[in-house]
Amino acid sequence: MKGTTSLISYRPHSSQSPSSTDRPAATTDNNAATHYVPPQRGFVASLPESWIPYAELIRLDKPAGTYYLFFPCIFSTLLAAPMASATPMQILGTTGLFFTGALIMRGAGCAINDLWDRNLDPYVERTKFRPIARGALSPKKALIFTGSQLLAGLAVLLQFPTQCLWYGIPSLLLVTTYPLAKRVTYYPQAVLGLTFSWGAIMGFPALGVDLLSNHASLEAAAALYSSCVAWTVLYDMIYAHMDIRDDVAAGIKSIALRHEHNTKTVLSGLAAVQVALLATAGVAAGAGPIFFVGTCGSAAVSLGIMIWKVQLKNVKNCWWWFKNGCLLTGGGITLGLVFEYIAQATDLYKSGNDGH
Template structure:
Protein backbone atom coordinates (compact mmCIF):
# COMPACT_ATOMS: atom_id res chain seq x y z
CA UNK A 1 0.00 0.00 0.00
CA UNK A 2 1.70 3.20 -1.21
CA UNK A 3 0.98 5.86 1.38
CA UNK A 4 2.83 8.81 2.92
CA UNK A 5 4.94 7.76 5.90
CA UNK A 6 4.20 9.61 9.11
CA UNK A 7 7.05 10.35 11.49
CA UNK A 8 7.10 8.74 14.96
CA UNK A 9 6.26 12.12 16.48
CA UNK A 10 3.24 12.50 14.19
CA UNK A 11 2.04 9.02 15.11
CA UNK A 12 2.51 9.75 18.82
CA UNK A 13 0.67 13.08 18.70
CA UNK A 14 -2.15 11.59 16.61
CA UNK A 15 -2.46 8.70 19.07
CA UNK A 16 -2.70 11.17 21.96
CA UNK A 17 -5.46 13.07 20.15
CA UNK A 18 -7.36 9.86 19.47
CA UNK A 19 -7.03 8.81 23.11
CA UNK A 20 -8.38 12.15 24.28
CA UNK A 21 -11.16 12.13 21.69
CA UNK A 22 -12.17 8.57 22.56
CA UNK A 23 -12.28 9.46 26.25
CA UNK A 24 -14.50 12.50 25.69
CA UNK A 25 -16.81 10.98 23.08
CA UNK A 26 -17.16 7.72 25.01
CA UNK A 27 -18.36 9.86 27.89
CA UNK A 28 -20.74 11.73 25.59
CA UNK A 29 -22.10 8.43 24.35
CA UNK A 30 -22.71 7.32 27.93
CA UNK A 31 -24.54 10.56 28.68
CA UNK A 32 -26.75 10.17 25.61
CA UNK A 33 -27.39 6.52 26.48
CA UNK A 34 -28.31 7.35 30.07
CA UNK A 35 -30.65 10.12 28.94
CA UNK A 36 -32.49 7.76 26.58
CA UNK A 37 -32.59 4.99 29.20
CA UNK A 38 -33.43 7.06 32.27
CA UNK A 39 -36.82 5.34 32.62
CA UNK A 40 -35.42 1.85 31.98
CA UNK A 41 -32.23 1.91 34.04
CA UNK A 42 -34.01 2.03 37.44
CA UNK A 43 -35.45 -1.43 36.70
CA UNK A 44 -32.10 -3.09 35.93
CA UNK A 45 -29.94 -4.03 38.90
CA UNK A 46 -26.63 -3.07 37.26
CA UNK A 47 -27.83 0.35 36.09
CA UNK A 48 -30.32 1.43 38.75
CA UNK A 49 -27.76 3.61 40.57
CA UNK A 50 -26.65 5.57 37.53
CA UNK A 51 -26.80 9.32 38.29
CA UNK A 52 -29.65 10.19 35.93
CA UNK A 53 -31.61 7.03 36.72
CA UNK A 54 -31.57 7.74 40.48
CA UNK A 55 -32.20 11.45 39.83
CA UNK A 56 -28.91 12.57 41.36
CA UNK A 57 -28.42 14.51 38.12
CA UNK A 58 -31.37 16.22 36.46
CA UNK A 59 -32.13 15.83 32.77
CA UNK A 60 -31.48 19.54 32.25
CA UNK A 61 -28.04 19.37 33.89
CA UNK A 62 -27.21 16.23 31.94
CA UNK A 63 -28.00 18.01 28.68
CA UNK A 64 -25.76 20.93 29.65
CA UNK A 65 -22.99 18.48 30.52
CA UNK A 66 -23.52 16.69 27.20
CA UNK A 67 -23.17 20.00 25.38
CA UNK A 68 -19.83 20.58 27.10
CA UNK A 69 -18.68 17.09 26.14
CA UNK A 70 -19.66 17.54 22.50
CA UNK A 71 -18.01 20.96 22.33
CA UNK A 72 -14.80 19.49 23.75
CA UNK A 73 -15.03 16.63 21.26
CA UNK A 74 -15.46 19.07 18.38
CA UNK A 75 -12.46 21.07 19.57
CA UNK A 76 -10.34 17.92 19.52
CA UNK A 77 -11.71 16.89 16.13
CA UNK A 78 -10.66 20.23 14.66
CA UNK A 79 -7.05 19.44 15.62
CA UNK A 80 -7.02 16.68 13.01
CA UNK A 81 -6.56 17.21 9.25
CA UNK A 82 -9.70 18.62 7.62
CA UNK A 83 -10.81 15.33 5.97
CA UNK A 84 -11.26 13.87 9.46
CA UNK A 85 -14.08 16.35 10.04
CA UNK A 86 -16.05 14.79 7.18
CA UNK A 87 -15.53 11.32 8.66
CA UNK A 88 -16.06 12.31 12.29
CA UNK A 89 -19.31 14.26 12.23
CA UNK A 90 -21.47 11.41 10.80
CA UNK A 91 -20.44 9.20 13.73
CA UNK A 92 -22.67 11.34 15.96
CA UNK A 93 -25.69 9.77 14.28
CA UNK A 94 -24.55 6.33 15.40
CA UNK A 95 -23.85 7.58 18.92
CA UNK A 96 -27.40 8.92 19.10
CA UNK A 97 -29.11 5.90 17.51
CA UNK A 98 -27.44 3.13 19.54
CA UNK A 99 -29.59 3.51 22.68
CA UNK A 100 -32.72 3.19 20.52
CA UNK A 101 -31.50 0.00 18.84
CA UNK A 102 -31.96 -2.08 21.99
CA UNK A 103 -35.67 -1.28 21.80
CA UNK A 104 -36.21 -2.67 18.30
CA UNK A 105 -33.62 -5.37 17.62
CA UNK A 106 -31.82 -8.16 19.42
CA UNK A 107 -28.59 -6.94 17.83
CA UNK A 108 -27.98 -3.51 19.35
CA UNK A 109 -24.39 -4.67 19.89
CA UNK A 110 -23.93 -4.49 16.13
CA UNK A 111 -24.88 -0.81 16.19
CA UNK A 112 -22.59 -0.38 19.20
CA UNK A 113 -19.78 -1.96 17.20
CA UNK A 114 -20.36 0.40 14.29
CA UNK A 115 -20.19 3.28 16.77
CA UNK A 116 -17.21 2.25 18.87
CA UNK A 117 -15.13 1.17 15.88
CA UNK A 118 -15.42 4.41 13.91
CA UNK A 119 -11.92 5.45 14.91
CA UNK A 120 -10.52 2.56 12.86
CA UNK A 121 -11.60 4.45 9.74
CA UNK A 122 -10.59 7.89 10.95
CA UNK A 123 -7.05 6.77 11.73
CA UNK A 124 -6.21 6.67 8.04
CA UNK A 125 -7.09 10.27 7.07
CA UNK A 126 -5.65 11.40 10.41
CA UNK A 127 -2.24 10.27 9.14
CA UNK A 128 -2.72 11.78 5.70
CA UNK A 129 -3.99 8.67 3.90
CA UNK A 130 -6.74 9.42 1.38
CA UNK A 131 -9.19 6.52 1.44
CA UNK A 132 -11.08 7.76 -1.62
CA UNK A 133 -8.09 7.61 -3.98
CA UNK A 134 -6.34 4.59 -2.46
CA UNK A 135 -8.27 1.32 -2.95
CA UNK A 136 -5.84 -0.72 -0.85
CA UNK A 137 -6.07 1.72 2.04
CA UNK A 138 -9.86 1.68 1.76
CA UNK A 139 -9.87 -2.13 1.84
CA UNK A 140 -7.57 -2.13 4.88
CA UNK A 141 -9.75 0.42 6.67
CA UNK A 142 -12.95 -1.50 5.88
CA UNK A 143 -11.47 -4.80 7.08
CA UNK A 144 -10.09 -3.22 10.26
CA UNK A 145 -13.43 -1.55 10.94
CA UNK A 146 -15.31 -4.81 10.43
CA UNK A 147 -12.83 -6.65 12.67
CA UNK A 148 -13.46 -4.14 15.45
CA UNK A 149 -17.22 -4.59 15.02
CA UNK A 150 -16.81 -8.36 15.38
CA UNK A 151 -14.73 -7.81 18.53
CA UNK A 152 -17.46 -5.59 19.98
CA UNK A 153 -20.08 -8.25 19.26
CA UNK A 154 -17.97 -10.77 21.18
CA UNK A 155 -17.22 -8.85 24.35
CA UNK A 156 -20.57 -7.08 24.61
CA UNK A 157 -22.44 -10.33 24.14
CA UNK A 158 -20.62 -11.67 27.20
CA UNK A 159 -21.31 -8.41 29.03
CA UNK A 160 -25.02 -8.54 28.14
CA UNK A 161 -25.48 -11.81 30.03
CA UNK A 162 -25.20 -9.83 33.28
CA UNK A 163 -28.51 -8.11 32.57
CA UNK A 164 -30.38 -10.77 30.63
CA UNK A 165 -33.09 -11.44 33.25
CA UNK A 166 -33.78 -7.78 33.98
CA UNK A 167 -33.64 -6.89 30.29
CA UNK A 168 -36.34 -9.42 29.43
CA UNK A 169 -38.61 -8.01 32.14
CA UNK A 170 -38.12 -4.41 31.04
CA UNK A 171 -38.30 -5.09 27.30
CA UNK A 172 -34.67 -4.37 26.42
CA UNK A 173 -33.36 -6.57 23.63
CA UNK A 174 -29.82 -7.92 23.35
CA UNK A 175 -27.69 -10.36 21.41
CA UNK A 176 -27.37 -12.46 24.58
CA UNK A 177 -31.11 -13.17 24.42
CA UNK A 178 -30.97 -14.05 20.74
CA UNK A 179 -28.14 -16.56 21.25
CA UNK A 180 -28.62 -17.74 24.82
CA UNK A 181 -28.90 -21.35 23.61
CA UNK A 182 -25.91 -21.27 21.25
CA UNK A 183 -23.68 -18.65 22.83
CA UNK A 184 -20.41 -20.55 22.41
CA UNK A 185 -21.04 -21.07 18.72
CA UNK A 186 -21.92 -17.41 18.20
CA UNK A 187 -18.86 -16.24 20.12
CA UNK A 188 -16.70 -18.61 18.09
CA UNK A 189 -18.04 -17.18 14.84
CA UNK A 190 -17.51 -13.59 15.97
CA UNK A 191 -13.98 -14.33 17.18
CA UNK A 192 -13.05 -16.12 13.96
CA UNK A 193 -14.42 -13.20 11.95
CA UNK A 194 -12.43 -10.76 14.07
CA UNK A 195 -9.15 -12.58 13.49
CA UNK A 196 -9.80 -13.19 9.79
CA UNK A 197 -10.73 -9.57 9.14
CA UNK A 198 -7.75 -8.31 11.13
CA UNK A 199 -5.47 -10.49 9.00
CA UNK A 200 -7.16 -9.11 5.89
CA UNK A 201 -6.55 -5.56 7.08
CA UNK A 202 -2.89 -6.39 7.66
CA UNK A 203 -2.61 -7.87 4.19
CA UNK A 204 -4.02 -4.80 2.43
CA UNK A 205 -1.94 -2.50 4.64
CA UNK A 206 1.20 -4.37 3.66
CA UNK A 207 1.84 -5.46 7.23
CA UNK A 208 1.49 -9.17 6.52
CA UNK A 209 -0.36 -11.77 8.52
CA UNK A 210 1.93 -11.23 11.53
CA UNK A 211 -0.22 -8.20 12.37
CA UNK A 212 -2.65 -10.65 13.97
CA UNK A 213 0.01 -11.70 16.47
Protein backbone atom coordinates (compact mmCIF):
# COMPACT_ATOMS: atom_id res chain seq x y z
CA MET A 1 0.00 0.00 0.00
CA LYS A 2 1.34 3.33 -0.99
CA GLY A 3 0.33 6.40 -2.86
CA THR A 4 -1.41 5.74 -6.15
CA THR A 5 0.58 6.00 -9.33
CA SER A 6 -0.03 7.32 -12.79
CA LEU A 7 0.39 4.85 -15.62
CA ILE A 8 4.14 4.50 -16.09
CA SER A 9 5.76 2.10 -18.52
CA TYR A 10 7.89 -0.58 -16.91
CA ARG A 11 11.60 -0.63 -17.64
CA PRO A 12 13.58 -3.87 -17.64
CA HIS A 13 14.38 -4.80 -14.06
CA SER A 14 17.87 -4.13 -12.83
CA SER A 15 19.57 -5.25 -9.66
CA GLN A 16 20.35 -1.60 -8.98
CA SER A 17 18.01 1.26 -8.19
CA PRO A 18 17.65 3.95 -10.87
CA SER A 19 20.46 6.45 -10.89
CA SER A 20 19.94 9.97 -9.67
CA THR A 21 19.90 11.19 -13.27
CA ASP A 22 16.97 8.87 -14.11
CA ARG A 23 15.02 9.62 -10.98
CA PRO A 24 12.71 12.59 -10.49
CA ALA A 25 13.65 14.87 -7.64
CA ALA A 26 11.86 13.17 -4.79
CA THR A 27 12.25 14.17 -1.20
CA THR A 28 14.59 16.88 -0.04
CA ASP A 29 14.72 15.40 3.45
CA ASN A 30 18.27 15.66 4.77
CA ASN A 31 17.61 12.52 6.82
CA ALA A 32 16.82 10.41 3.74
CA ALA A 33 18.55 7.03 3.83
CA THR A 34 21.31 6.56 1.26
CA HIS A 35 21.87 2.82 1.63
CA TYR A 36 20.05 -0.29 2.82
CA VAL A 37 20.51 -1.26 6.46
CA PRO A 38 19.52 -4.85 7.38
CA PRO A 39 17.17 -5.36 10.36
CA GLN A 40 19.11 -5.01 13.60
CA ARG A 41 16.56 -6.42 16.03
CA GLY A 42 13.34 -8.36 16.17
CA PHE A 43 12.30 -11.67 14.66
CA VAL A 44 13.34 -10.84 11.10
CA ALA A 45 16.86 -9.90 12.23
CA SER A 46 17.26 -13.39 13.73
CA LEU A 47 16.53 -15.15 10.44
CA PRO A 48 19.26 -16.52 8.15
CA GLU A 49 20.52 -13.78 5.85
CA SER A 50 19.10 -15.44 2.73
CA TRP A 51 15.61 -15.51 4.27
CA ILE A 52 15.47 -11.83 5.20
CA PRO A 53 14.45 -10.51 1.74
CA TYR A 54 11.49 -12.91 1.70
CA ALA A 55 10.46 -11.87 5.21
CA GLU A 56 10.68 -8.22 4.18
CA LEU A 57 8.71 -8.94 1.00
CA ILE A 58 5.74 -10.16 3.04
CA ARG A 59 6.22 -7.41 5.66
CA LEU A 60 6.75 -9.93 8.45
CA ASP A 61 8.28 -7.12 10.50
CA LYS A 62 5.20 -4.89 10.04
CA PRO A 63 2.15 -6.86 11.22
CA ALA A 64 -0.35 -3.98 11.11
CA GLY A 65 -1.46 -4.97 7.61
CA THR A 66 -2.17 -8.51 8.79
CA TYR A 67 -4.29 -7.17 11.63
CA TYR A 68 -6.25 -4.95 9.25
CA LEU A 69 -6.95 -7.97 7.05
CA PHE A 70 -7.85 -10.16 10.04
CA PHE A 71 -10.21 -7.83 11.89
CA PRO A 72 -13.08 -8.01 9.34
CA CYS A 73 -12.86 -11.81 9.60
CA ILE A 74 -13.27 -11.82 13.37
CA PHE A 75 -15.99 -9.15 13.16
CA SER A 76 -18.10 -11.33 10.88
CA THR A 77 -17.38 -14.50 12.85
CA LEU A 78 -18.57 -12.93 16.10
CA LEU A 79 -21.56 -11.23 14.46
CA ALA A 80 -22.62 -14.51 12.85
CA ALA A 81 -21.98 -16.64 15.96
CA PRO A 82 -25.39 -16.07 17.63
CA MET A 83 -27.17 -16.76 14.32
CA ALA A 84 -25.27 -20.03 13.97
CA SER A 85 -25.53 -20.94 17.68
CA ALA A 86 -21.77 -21.39 17.53
CA THR A 87 -19.88 -22.62 20.57
CA PRO A 88 -16.80 -20.81 21.92
CA MET A 89 -14.59 -23.61 20.58
CA GLN A 90 -16.08 -23.23 17.10
CA ILE A 91 -15.41 -19.51 17.24
CA LEU A 92 -11.82 -20.02 18.41
CA GLY A 93 -11.13 -22.62 15.72
CA THR A 94 -12.61 -20.46 12.98
CA THR A 95 -10.74 -17.40 14.24
CA GLY A 96 -7.45 -19.33 14.25
CA LEU A 97 -7.92 -20.37 10.64
CA PHE A 98 -8.80 -16.82 9.66
CA PHE A 99 -5.67 -15.44 11.32
CA THR A 100 -3.50 -17.99 9.52
CA GLY A 101 -5.16 -17.11 6.24
CA ALA A 102 -4.77 -13.38 6.88
CA LEU A 103 -1.06 -13.78 7.61
CA ILE A 104 -0.51 -15.73 4.40
CA MET A 105 -2.71 -13.67 2.09
CA ARG A 106 -1.48 -10.33 3.39
CA GLY A 107 2.04 -11.49 2.54
CA ALA A 108 0.93 -12.62 -0.91
CA GLY A 109 -0.77 -9.29 -1.50
CA CYS A 110 2.37 -7.37 -0.53
CA ALA A 111 4.46 -9.50 -2.88
CA ILE A 112 2.03 -8.96 -5.77
CA ASN A 113 2.04 -5.23 -5.05
CA ASP A 114 5.85 -5.10 -5.05
CA LEU A 115 6.06 -7.05 -8.30
CA TRP A 116 3.78 -4.52 -9.99
CA ASP A 117 5.62 -1.58 -8.41
CA ARG A 118 9.18 -2.81 -8.80
CA ASN A 119 10.11 0.10 -11.09
CA LEU A 120 8.17 2.67 -9.07
CA ASP A 121 9.24 1.85 -5.52
CA PRO A 122 12.81 3.17 -6.03
CA TYR A 123 11.37 6.67 -6.51
CA VAL A 124 9.72 6.78 -3.07
CA GLU A 125 11.82 7.24 0.05
CA ARG A 126 9.79 4.82 2.16
CA THR A 127 9.82 2.00 -0.41
CA LYS A 128 13.15 2.34 -2.22
CA PHE A 129 14.84 -0.43 -0.22
CA ARG A 130 12.11 -3.04 -0.56
CA PRO A 131 13.65 -6.39 -1.61
CA ILE A 132 12.69 -6.31 -5.30
CA ALA A 133 13.32 -2.58 -5.69
CA ARG A 134 16.85 -2.84 -4.29
CA GLY A 135 17.63 -6.04 -6.24
CA ALA A 136 17.80 -8.44 -3.28
CA LEU A 137 15.13 -10.59 -4.94
CA SER A 138 14.60 -11.09 -8.65
CA PRO A 139 11.03 -10.85 -9.97
CA LYS A 140 11.20 -14.55 -10.87
CA LYS A 141 12.08 -15.62 -7.33
CA ALA A 142 9.43 -13.32 -5.89
CA LEU A 143 6.83 -14.71 -8.30
CA ILE A 144 7.63 -18.31 -7.36
CA PHE A 145 7.45 -17.43 -3.67
CA THR A 146 4.12 -15.67 -4.20
CA GLY A 147 2.74 -18.74 -5.97
CA SER A 148 3.65 -20.86 -2.95
CA GLN A 149 1.86 -18.39 -0.68
CA LEU A 150 -1.29 -18.53 -2.78
CA LEU A 151 -1.24 -22.33 -2.62
CA ALA A 152 -0.84 -22.15 1.15
CA GLY A 153 -3.77 -19.73 1.29
CA LEU A 154 -5.88 -22.15 -0.74
CA ALA A 155 -4.95 -24.94 1.67
CA VAL A 156 -6.27 -22.84 4.57
CA LEU A 157 -9.45 -21.99 2.65
CA LEU A 158 -10.11 -25.70 2.09
CA GLN A 159 -10.27 -26.23 5.86
CA PHE A 160 -13.52 -24.22 5.95
CA PRO A 161 -16.96 -25.51 4.89
CA THR A 162 -17.20 -26.08 1.13
CA GLN A 163 -19.39 -23.03 0.51
CA CYS A 164 -16.54 -20.81 1.75
CA LEU A 165 -14.54 -21.80 -1.32
CA TRP A 166 -17.04 -20.10 -3.61
CA TYR A 167 -17.14 -17.00 -1.43
CA GLY A 168 -13.36 -16.83 -1.09
CA ILE A 169 -12.11 -17.32 -4.64
CA PRO A 170 -13.44 -13.97 -6.01
CA SER A 171 -11.23 -12.12 -3.52
CA LEU A 172 -8.15 -13.31 -5.43
CA LEU A 173 -9.18 -11.14 -8.37
CA LEU A 174 -9.24 -8.10 -6.10
CA VAL A 175 -5.84 -8.96 -4.61
CA THR A 176 -4.25 -8.93 -8.07
CA THR A 177 -6.08 -5.87 -9.44
CA TYR A 178 -5.45 -3.42 -6.58
CA PRO A 179 -1.97 -2.48 -7.85
CA LEU A 180 -3.51 -1.78 -11.27
CA ALA A 181 -6.14 0.49 -9.74
CA LYS A 182 -3.34 2.64 -8.36
CA ARG A 183 -2.43 3.52 -11.92
CA VAL A 184 -5.78 4.76 -13.18
CA THR A 185 -7.55 6.50 -10.30
CA TYR A 186 -7.02 8.82 -7.37
CA TYR A 187 -9.10 6.42 -5.29
CA PRO A 188 -7.43 2.99 -5.29
CA GLN A 189 -8.27 2.85 -1.58
CA ALA A 190 -11.80 1.94 -2.65
CA VAL A 191 -10.43 -1.17 -4.38
CA LEU A 192 -8.18 -1.85 -1.40
CA GLY A 193 -11.25 -1.59 0.82
CA LEU A 194 -13.14 -4.13 -1.28
CA THR A 195 -10.13 -6.43 -0.97
CA PHE A 196 -9.20 -6.06 2.71
CA SER A 197 -12.83 -6.17 3.85
CA TRP A 198 -13.66 -9.50 2.22
CA GLY A 199 -13.38 -11.27 5.54
CA ALA A 200 -16.48 -9.36 6.70
CA ILE A 201 -18.43 -11.74 4.46
CA MET A 202 -16.51 -14.93 5.16
CA GLY A 203 -17.37 -15.40 8.84
CA PHE A 204 -20.99 -16.21 8.03
CA PRO A 205 -20.43 -19.20 5.69
CA ALA A 206 -17.48 -20.27 7.86
CA LEU A 207 -19.97 -20.93 10.68
CA GLY A 208 -22.51 -22.53 8.35
CA VAL A 209 -24.79 -19.52 7.84
CA ASP A 210 -26.09 -19.54 4.25
CA LEU A 211 -26.14 -15.93 3.11
CA LEU A 212 -28.27 -16.68 0.05
CA SER A 213 -31.11 -18.28 2.00
CA ASN A 214 -30.99 -16.09 5.11
CA HIS A 215 -32.06 -12.53 4.31
CA ALA A 216 -31.12 -11.12 7.73
CA SER A 217 -27.60 -12.54 7.57
CA LEU A 218 -27.16 -11.22 4.02
CA GLU A 219 -28.15 -7.72 5.15
CA ALA A 220 -25.82 -7.95 8.15
CA ALA A 221 -22.90 -9.18 6.03
CA ALA A 222 -23.45 -6.50 3.37
CA ALA A 223 -23.60 -3.71 5.95
CA LEU A 224 -20.56 -5.01 7.84
CA TYR A 225 -18.60 -5.36 4.61
CA SER A 226 -19.46 -1.81 3.56
CA SER A 227 -18.50 -0.54 7.01
CA CYS A 228 -15.10 -2.19 6.73
CA VAL A 229 -14.61 -0.71 3.25
CA ALA A 230 -15.12 2.77 4.73
CA TRP A 231 -12.65 1.93 7.52
CA THR A 232 -10.04 0.78 5.00
CA VAL A 233 -10.30 3.97 2.95
CA LEU A 234 -10.02 5.98 6.17
CA TYR A 235 -6.86 4.39 7.54
CA ASP A 236 -5.17 4.11 4.16
CA MET A 237 -5.78 7.79 3.51
CA ILE A 238 -3.71 8.49 6.62
CA TYR A 239 -1.10 6.00 5.38
CA ALA A 240 -0.93 7.75 1.98
CA HIS A 241 0.08 11.00 3.67
CA MET A 242 3.44 9.42 4.50
CA ASP A 243 4.41 9.49 0.81
CA ILE A 244 2.85 12.79 -0.18
CA ARG A 245 6.10 14.70 -0.88
CA ASP A 246 7.57 11.91 -2.98
CA ASP A 247 4.28 11.43 -4.80
CA VAL A 248 4.27 15.09 -5.86
CA ALA A 249 7.87 14.94 -7.08
CA ALA A 250 7.37 11.69 -8.99
CA GLY A 251 4.00 12.67 -10.47
CA ILE A 252 2.19 9.95 -8.54
CA LYS A 253 -1.50 10.38 -7.77
CA SER A 254 -2.96 9.56 -4.36
CA ILE A 255 -6.12 10.12 -2.34
CA ALA A 256 -4.01 12.17 0.06
CA LEU A 257 -3.03 14.51 -2.75
CA ARG A 258 -6.56 14.72 -4.11
CA HIS A 259 -7.89 15.81 -0.71
CA GLU A 260 -4.75 17.30 0.81
CA HIS A 261 -6.54 20.42 2.02
CA ASN A 262 -9.68 18.77 3.39
CA THR A 263 -8.37 15.41 4.54
CA LYS A 264 -9.80 15.57 8.05
CA THR A 265 -13.24 16.47 6.70
CA VAL A 266 -13.13 13.41 4.44
CA LEU A 267 -11.85 11.25 7.31
CA SER A 268 -14.71 12.43 9.53
CA GLY A 269 -17.24 11.58 6.84
CA LEU A 270 -15.76 8.12 6.40
CA ALA A 271 -15.85 7.53 10.16
CA ALA A 272 -19.52 8.52 10.30
CA VAL A 273 -20.33 6.15 7.43
CA GLN A 274 -18.35 3.34 9.05
CA VAL A 275 -20.15 3.61 12.40
CA ALA A 276 -23.59 4.02 10.77
CA LEU A 277 -23.09 0.91 8.65
CA LEU A 278 -21.76 -0.99 11.66
CA ALA A 279 -24.96 -0.12 13.52
CA THR A 280 -26.99 -1.22 10.49
CA ALA A 281 -25.22 -4.58 10.58
CA GLY A 282 -26.13 -4.93 14.25
CA VAL A 283 -29.80 -4.17 13.60
CA ALA A 284 -29.92 -6.76 10.80
CA ALA A 285 -28.24 -9.36 13.01
CA GLY A 286 -30.62 -8.73 15.91
CA ALA A 287 -27.91 -7.40 18.22
CA GLY A 288 -28.71 -5.92 21.61
CA PRO A 289 -27.65 -2.81 23.55
CA ILE A 290 -24.17 -4.12 24.35
CA PHE A 291 -23.35 -4.16 20.64
CA PHE A 292 -24.48 -0.61 20.04
CA VAL A 293 -22.78 0.80 23.14
CA GLY A 294 -19.64 -1.32 23.12
CA THR A 295 -19.00 -1.95 19.44
CA CYS A 296 -20.41 1.16 17.76
CA GLY A 297 -19.57 3.44 20.69
CA SER A 298 -15.95 2.35 20.93
CA ALA A 299 -15.52 2.71 17.16
CA ALA A 300 -16.91 6.25 17.22
CA VAL A 301 -14.67 7.29 20.12
CA SER A 302 -11.44 5.72 18.82
CA LEU A 303 -11.95 7.05 15.30
CA GLY A 304 -12.77 10.51 16.62
CA ILE A 305 -9.62 10.62 18.74
CA MET A 306 -7.45 9.41 15.85
CA ILE A 307 -8.82 11.98 13.40
CA TRP A 308 -8.40 14.73 15.98
CA LYS A 309 -4.88 13.77 17.00
CA VAL A 310 -3.20 12.61 13.78
CA GLN A 311 -0.65 15.07 12.39
CA LEU A 312 -0.94 14.58 8.65
CA LYS A 313 2.28 16.43 7.83
CA ASN A 314 4.31 14.28 10.22
CA VAL A 315 5.33 10.95 8.68
CA LYS A 316 6.14 9.27 11.99
CA ASN A 317 2.86 10.41 13.52
CA CYS A 318 0.88 9.13 10.53
CA TRP A 319 2.63 5.78 10.88
CA TRP A 320 1.93 5.65 14.62
CA TRP A 321 -1.78 6.19 14.12
CA PHE A 322 -1.95 3.78 11.20
CA LYS A 323 -0.25 1.09 13.28
CA ASN A 324 -1.98 1.69 16.61
CA GLY A 325 -5.32 2.95 15.32
CA CYS A 326 -5.81 -0.55 13.96
CA LEU A 327 -5.66 -2.04 17.44
CA LEU A 328 -7.67 0.74 19.08
CA THR A 329 -10.60 0.66 16.66
CA GLY A 330 -10.44 -3.00 15.67
CA GLY A 331 -9.87 -4.12 19.23
CA GLY A 332 -12.77 -2.05 20.55
CA ILE A 333 -15.17 -3.41 17.93
CA THR A 334 -14.02 -6.95 18.68
CA LEU A 335 -14.48 -6.61 22.44
CA GLY A 336 -17.98 -5.22 21.93
CA LEU A 337 -18.84 -8.19 19.71
CA VAL A 338 -17.41 -10.65 22.26
CA PHE A 339 -19.56 -9.21 25.05
CA GLU A 340 -22.59 -9.18 22.75
CA TYR A 341 -22.02 -12.87 21.96
CA ILE A 342 -21.73 -13.68 25.67
CA ALA A 343 -24.92 -11.76 26.41
CA GLN A 344 -26.86 -13.66 23.77
CA ALA A 345 -25.29 -17.04 24.60
CA THR A 346 -26.22 -16.66 28.28
CA ASP A 347 -29.72 -15.30 27.53
CA LEU A 348 -28.84 -12.10 29.36
CA TYR A 349 -31.35 -10.05 27.39
CA LYS A 350 -34.13 -12.57 27.98
CA SER A 351 -33.38 -12.62 31.70
CA GLY A 352 -33.59 -8.84 31.80
CA ASN A 353 -36.95 -8.88 30.05
CA ASP A 354 -38.27 -11.58 32.40
CA GLY A 355 -37.30 -9.41 35.37
CA HIS A 356 -39.72 -6.74 34.16
